[in-house]
C-alpha cells in the first residue's frame with residue numbers, strides 16, 4: 643500500500659520512534675511562524691475542515707498497524723496545524739478503540755485550544771505538545787504571524803483549561819528567536835504564563851534547520867543555557883531540545 647497520509651516511522655528527538663499522521667498537508671496552518679521548517683504557510687486559515695479524507699487515514703493506519711510495528715508514539719502533526727482537521731477526534735477515538743497498545747501524541751500550535759469542543763476531541767491522547775512563543779501581542783505577531791482573530795491571551799486560557807481537563811502529559815514548547823522573544827520582559831511573561839498553565843515539562847527550542855524567513859537564527863548555546871536556568875528556577879523539568 644502506498645501511504646499518502648502517514649510518514650515515518652521517524653526517530654524523533656522527543657518522541658522516540660514515531661509514526662506521523664499528516665492531517666493538513668500543503669502547509670495549511672493558523673500561523674505562519676517565521677521559524678517554520680516547513681517553509682512559509684501557503685494557506686493561513688482559522689476555519690476547520692476535512693483537509694484529507696478521514697476514511698483514507700483510517701484505512702492507512704489499520705493497514706500499517708496490522709504489521710504490529712514497534713512504535714513509541716503515533717503522532718498527529720505534519721506540515722500544518724492538526725486541530726484544524728474536523729476529523730482529529732474520530733481518528734484518536736479509532737486508534738484508542740482498535741489499536742489501544744499504541745500511545746498517541748498531538749502536536750499543536752495552541753491557537754484552537756480555547757475551543758472546548760476541540761479540547762474534547764484531543765483529550766483521549768496520551769501526550770500533547772502545545773507551543774507558546776509569546777505573551778505580548780506585538781511579539782506574537784512578529785514571530786507567529788497568525789490568521790486574524792488569534793491572541794496569546796486566548797491561547798494561554800485554552801492551555802490552562804486543557805491542563806484542567808486533560809489527564810495525560812503536556813510538554814509545552816517555547817521556540818526562542820534571538821532578540822525577538824528573548825528579552826527579560828518577555829521571558830518573565832512567558833515563565834509566568836507557563837506557571838499558570840502548569841505543563842509537565844517545558845521544552846526550549848531554537849532554529850536547527852532553515853526557517854521560513856532567512857533572518858531567523860538559532861540561539862547561541864550560552865544564551866540557551868542561561869534561559870534554561872531561568873525557567874528551571876520555577877520548572878525543574880525544563881529541557882533544551
Ligand code: SF4
Nearest residue numbers: 671673675678722751
Ligand atoms: S504552527 Fe507549526 S506548522 Fe504552523 S507555521 Fe508555525 S511552525 Fe509551521
